[in-house]
Each structure stands twice: as structure tokens, then as C-alpha cells.
Amino acid sequence: MLLGPSLAVSAILFSLGVAGVLLRRNAIVIFMCVELMLNAVNLSFIALAQQLGPQGQVIVFFVMAVAAAEAAVGLAIILAIYRHKQTVDIQNINLLRG
Amino acid sequence: MVLGVFWVFAGVAIVSAFLCITRRSPVASALWLILTLFSLAGIFVLLDAQFIAALQVLVYAGAIMVLFLFVIMLLNLGRQGPSDLRGWPGRLVAAALGLLLAAELWAVRTWAPEEHLRLPEGAIARMSEAEGPVHVISDALFREYLIPFELTSVLLLAAIVGAVVLAKRRL
Numbered sequence: 001m002l003l004g005p006s007l008a009v010s011a012i013l014f015s016l017g018v019a020g021v022l023l024r025r026n027a028i029v030i031f032m033c034v035e036l037m038l039n040a041v042n043l044s045f046i047a048l049a050q051q052l053g054p055q056g057q058v059i060v061f062f063v064m065a066v067a068a069a070e071a072a073v074g075l076a077i078i079l080a081i082y083r084h085k086q087t088v089d090i091q092n093i094n095l096l097r098g
Numbered sequence: 099m100v101l102g103v104f105w106v107f108a109g110v111a112i113v114s115a116f117l118c119i120t121r122r123s124p125v126a127s128a129l130w131l132i133l134t135l136f137s138l139a140g141i142f143v144l145l146d147a148q149f150i151a152a153l154q155v156l157v158y159a160g161a162i163m164v165l166f167l168f169v170i171m172l173l174n175l176g177r178q179g180p181s182d183l184r185g186w187p188g189r190l191v192a193a194a195l196g197l198l199l200a201a202e203l204w205a206v207r208t209w210a211p212e213e214h215l216r217l218p219e220g221a222i223a224r225m226s227e228a229e230g231p232v233h234v235i236s237d238a239l240f241r242e243y244l245i246p247f248e249l250t251s252v253l254l255l256a257a258i259v260g261a262v263v264l265a266k267r268r269l
């Protein structure tokens with residue numbers, strides 16, 4: 001019954017996350033927008049799990065574990081870059097440019 | 099009734115997600131994102147995923163967002179600096195691509211799994227009432243997905259070691 005509305009809300013939240021990644025220059029805020037996208041996908045997994053069986057909920061469990069690992073490593077990278085460049089603005093972070 | 103509660107949570111989630119991507123201060127963004135995650139936990143309860151909703155509050159709104167706030171405050175980014183929003187060309191591109199993606203995803207919102215694949219109405223709710231909400235997920239987790247579950251522990255160990263190596267000044 002809630003499948004259609006849930007997929008619609010999930011679509012809106014995912015698009016807001018994409019727009020946020022394109023809109024912001026602060027690396028930490030971009031990172032938070034990625035978390036928002038992960039959560040939008042989790043919502044559609046849960047909505048479909050209600051119809052197709054509990055395996056979808058297990059996938060959400062794994063997504064959460066991966067998101068936790070990603071947040072720890074990503075924030076450590078941001079910390080290391082800040083120590084090196086004194087900024088988290090992605091305009092000034094071009095270490096990989098030749 | 100359920101649909102009304104759903105739309106209240108959905109409205110709060112969408113509005114606070116919008117505020118999250120438009121507020122200038124990273125601390126305000128993080129706090130709005132926490133509100134989004136809480137409303138999503140409410141929606142998860144309505145979708146018969148009570149255990150995942152509890153994990154959402156504990157792991158996401160609790161642990162991960164505290165980590166974000168901790169780093170923001172460690173780097174002293176909370177003060178109002180120059181805005182990090184892109185200029186008008188960037189905003190237009192972001193809005194256009196966001197709307198395009200939303201339109202594409204909106205088109206599949208009415209998609210529903212085929213009848214023969216679908217569980218009977220309220221099957222998960224009955225299962226979690228009979229066996230408890232944790233049993234619904236743990237049964238699949240520790241039978242079909244046992245090896246991925248064990249691999250998750252290796253992933254978390256790698257993340258811990260990686261975070262320490264990256265963030266430490268001198269090993």
C-alpha cells in the first residue's frame with residue numbers, strides 16, 4: 001500500500017542528495033549529501049522488502065555497515081587533507097591534478 | 099491513518115533534506131540531516147521494519163552523525179565563513195540535473211513487483227508479530243547471508259585500521 005509513495009519519497013530524497021553534491025563545495029557537506037543518497041536507497045529497499053520478503057532489510061543492514069566504514073575512512077581522509085591544505089573547500093583540493 | 103502519518107514523516111524528511119543542502123553552516127546542515135534520518139526511521143516503522151528503524155536511530159543518527167559533527171567541530175568549521183554554495187551557474191546545473199533525475203525516478207514510482215513474486219498483504223507484519231521483528235531479519239541474515247555478514251566484520255576492521263593510519267600524524 002505504501003510502496004508507491006515510498007518510492008516517490010525515495011526518488012525526491014535521492015535527487016536532493018545529487019543536487020547537494022553538485023551545489024556545495026565543502027567536502028564534509030558533500031559527504032553528508034552522499035549519506036542522504038544512501039538513505040534514499042535504503043528507503044526503497046525497505047519499501048520493496050515489505051512486498052518481496054525480508055531479504056531487502058538484510059541488504060539495508062549491509063548498506064549501514066558499509067556507510068559506517070565509509071564515514072570513518074572518508075572523514076579521516078578529510079582530516080588528513082585539512083592538515084595538509086588548511087581547507088576543506090574542494091576548489092582548493094587538487095592533489096591528484098598533474 | 100497510516101498514510102497520513104507516512105506523509106507527515108515524508109514531508110519532514112523532504113523539507114529537512116532541502117534545508118540540509120541549502121544551509122550555509124555545516125553544523126546546521128548536519129542537524130537537518132539528523133532530522134531527515136529520524137523521519138526516515140519513522141517511515142521504516144510504518145513499512146514493518148522496526149529493527150532497521152532502531153538501527154537507523156542508533157547507527158546513523160547516533161554514531162555516524164556524531165562522527166560528522168565531531169569532525170566539523172574539530173576543524174572549527176562551525177563559524178559563519180564565506181558561503182560554500184556554488185554561484186548561479188552551478189546552482190542552475192544542480193537544480194536542472196536534480197530535477198531531471200527526480201523526473202526519471204518519478205516515472206518508476208508506480209512500478210510494482212509482479213503478482214506471483216509478491217508476498218500476501220501484511221505478510222512481514224504478521225511474521226514480525228509472530229516471531230518478533232529481530233527474527234524476521236536475523237533468519238535471513240544468519241542463513242542465506244552468513245558469509246557476507248562475516249565479510250562485513252573484515253570490512254569494519256579494515257575501516258578502523260585505515261582511519262587510524264590516515265588520521266594519525268605519525269605512526
